[in-house]
Amino acid sequence: MINAYTAEDIRRLEEPYVTAETYDGSLMRKAAYGLYKHAAQLHEQRADSRILVLVGSGNNGGDGLYAATHLLADGFAVDAVLLGSRAHTEGLEAYKDAGGNLIDPDSLDPSAYGLIIDAILGTGARGGLRDEAATVVNRLRTETDRDILVIACDVPSGVDGNTGAVHQPVLPADVTVTFIARKVPHLSAAEHLCGRVEVVELGIEEDLAKYEPAVSRLEIHELRQAMVVPGPYDHKYTRGVCGILTGSEEYPGAALLSTQACVNTGVGMVRFGVVGQLASMINLRTPEVVCFTSSPEEQHVQAWLAGSGATGEARERDIDVALAASEPAILDAAAVARTAQWVSDNGVLETNNILTPHAGELEEFLVWMSALSYSTWHRVVGDEKAPTRAEIENDPLRWAKVASSLSGATVLLKGAVTHIASPDGKVLSVRSDAHYLATAGSGDVLSGILGGLIAQNEAQTKPAPTAHVAALASVIHSNSALLNNGGKGPTPASAIVDNIPTAIAYLLG
Numbered sequence: 035m036i037n038a039y040t041a042e043d044i045r046r047l048e049e050p051y052v053t054a055e056t057y058d059g060s061l062m063r064k065a066a067y068g069l070y071k072h073a074a075q076l077h078e079q080r081a082d083s084r085i086l087v088l089v090g091s092g093n094n095g096g097d098g099l100y101a102a103t104h105l106l107a108d109g110f111a112v113d114a115v116l117l118g119s120r121a122h123t124e125g126l127e128a129y130k131d132a133g134g135n136l137i138d139p140d141s142l143d144p145s146a147y148g149l150i151i152d153a154i155l156g157t158g159a160r161g162g163l164r165d166e167a168a169t170v171v172n173r174l175r176t177e178t179d180r181d182i183l184v185i186a187c188d189v190p191s192g193v194d195g196n197t198g199a200v201h202q203p204v205l206p207a208d209v210t211v212t213f214i215a216r217k218v219p220h221l222s223a224a225e226h227l228c229g230r231v232e233v234v235e236l237g238i239e240e241d242l243a244k245y246e247p248a249v250s251r252l253e254i255h256e257l258r259q260a261m262v263v264p265g266p267y268d269h270k271y272t273r274g275v276c277g278i279l280t281g282s283e284e285y286p287g288a289a290l291l292s293t294q295a296c297v298n299t300g301v302g303m304v305r306f307g308v309v310g311q312l313a314s315m316i317n318l319r320t321p322e323v324v325c326f327t328s329s330p331e332e333q334h335v336q337a338w339l340a341g342s343g344a345t346g347e348a349r350e351r352d353i354d355v356a357l358a359a360s361e362p363a364i365l366d367a368a369a370v371a372r373t374a375q376w377v378s379d380n381g382v383l384e385t386n387n388i389l390t391p392h393a394g395e396l397e398e399f400l401v402w403m404s405a406l407s408y409s410t411w412h413r414v415v416g417d418e419k420a421p422t423r424a425e426i427e428n429d430p431l432r433w434a435k436v437a438s439s440l441s442g443a444t445v446l447l448k449g450a451v452t453h454i455a456s457p458d459g460k461v462l463s464v465r466s467d468a469h470y471l472a473t474a475g476s477g478d479v480l481s482g483i484l485g486g487l488i489a490q491n492e493a494q495t496k497p498a499p500t501a502h503v504a505a506l507a508s509v510i511h512s513n514s515a516l517l518n519n520g521g522k523g524p525t526p527a528s529a530i531v532d533n534i535p536t537a538i539a540y541l542l543g
């Protein structure tokens with residue numbers, strides 16, 4: 035498991051060391067040395083060009099100035115621009131003593147540089163870049179699209195170290211060098227702005243045990259543990275049965291995609307609750323699916339999937355059956371908002387149920403929760419109003435956690451970085467580089483994969499933790515898209531579905 039902590043917790047961890055009477059500045063020296071080493075290595079790709087260091091007023095700028103001092107000693111051509119109201123005194127002195135050059139922001143010529151060290155704001159930032167710093171970064175942003183590499187010190191400046199919220203303008207980094215441990219932005223909303231993350235240890239990492247990670251990422255061996263692989267004595271019922279109540283006459287595609295995605299996970303059987311004319315369509319596309327027309331309560335399944343493309347009264351009843359069932363349910367699309375009403379009438383769900391909203395659906399869910407379950411809302415959120423979609427997108431970690439806490443269910447909040455929050459407060463994230471995934475139908479495929487994987491786990495005596503299975507589903511979804519032309523071209527939902535078996539085979543190694 036790879037863990038990330040809030041900037042606040044890391045500051046708390048450092049505090050006793052940096053405020054000790056005997057403190058000799060060694061933490062910053064180690065941090066700056068690590069930054070310098072990575073900068074020198076990255077600069078190899080831009081040999082013969084100059085290095086520009088953007089320096090802010092705090093210790094992040096101090097790291098930048100000390101790293102620049104090391105680079106000067108190695109003979110690199112370095113310029114620094116001071117962009118804060120002041121600069122780290124000893125760092126600036128060391129830089130000047132080494133013959134370091136300070137340049138005026140107005141006379142900055144971006145074309146001279148092959149590498150920028152972004153040391154304007156770190157974990158002490160409040161809000162985004164302002165004034166001259168914002169102007170300079172805005173100018174450089176257009177250049178970095180072309181040919182300048184960027185190394186961020188701790189976090190790309192303008193990114194919130196506690197939440198990952200992005201306050202533009204931000205220089206997207208090729209590499210981010212952070213200290214002690216990853217911070218929230220490195221595994222959350224701002225991850226795509228951080229580039230490759232390098233952690234430099236400062237010798238006080240043992241103290242991390244005193245802090246809870248804010249967000250974690252599963253490694254490949256942990257993902258594999260959540261995958262149920264059949265053995266010689268398995269048969270279709272030991273492999274899990276997933277009951278699917280998706281699609282409608284209005285949206286038949288959601289039913290086609292979710293059932294086929296589920297079948298492609300290797301689940302023992304998919305039972306599909308028919309509405310209208312869906313049976314023939316489903317069976318033409320995926321003959322493996324077993325359709326039923328009786329009440330879902332009469333079916334024996336290990337997991338339910340409901341909500342995707344579900345409109346009309348029959349599907350509304352189906353969503354309520356899935357919510358009330360003792361088996362775990364994947365509650366997608368229309369079922370997300372319905373869950374808010376159900377929870378206010380019946381109390382919270384079990385952890386093994388999974389809500390799978392995108393930010394817009396989560397907004398709707400939270401608006402309903404704040405209106406229908408006000409006392410619970412107040413206990414969890416306080417006096418704050420329900421967030422807008424934009425606010426959720428800027429702090430997905432927090433709002434996924436809130437939704438999980440309010441509903442009792444596991445919440446998988448979809449995005450380029452997907453967050454999976456459990457009611458115990460733990461959050462996993464999954465990064466996807468398959469940006470072509472953002473198309474209609476893609477979510478139906480994810481819900482189908484999730485239904486298949488949950489059903490397979492539930493058929494075991496010891497199922498993997500729900501959040502781990504959700505993370506696995508998200509990874510398989512993204513990898514299935516990447517398998518389509520390496521993710522470099524469009525990946526319609528149908529193409530993702532077709533790649534699921536191969537993505538699973540690759541993941542299992």
Ligand SMILES: NC(=O)C1=CN([C@@H]2O[C@H](COP(=O)(O)OP(=O)(O)OC[C@H]3O[C@@H](n4cnc5c(N)ncnc54)[C@H](O)[C@@H]3O)[C@@H](O)[C@H]2O)[C@@H](O)CC1
Pocket residue numbers: 048052061062063065066090091092093094095097154155156157158159160161162163164187188189213
């Ligand atoms: N505490 C330590 O000993 C260590 C700190 N380290 C570095 O120090 C950084 C944290 O240092 P600081 O606490 O000084 O914080 P920062 O360097 O992030 O900056 C804080 C300074 O910027 C100002 N500021 C805050 N928000 C601003 C905004 N939006 N626009 C303009 N100015 C703003 C503040 O008034 C303050 O002067 C870390 O990110 C890391 O790079 C490392 O050297 C490791 C050791």
Ligand SMILES: [K+]
Pocket residue numbers: 094152153154155156186187188189190191
């Ligand atoms: K920075």
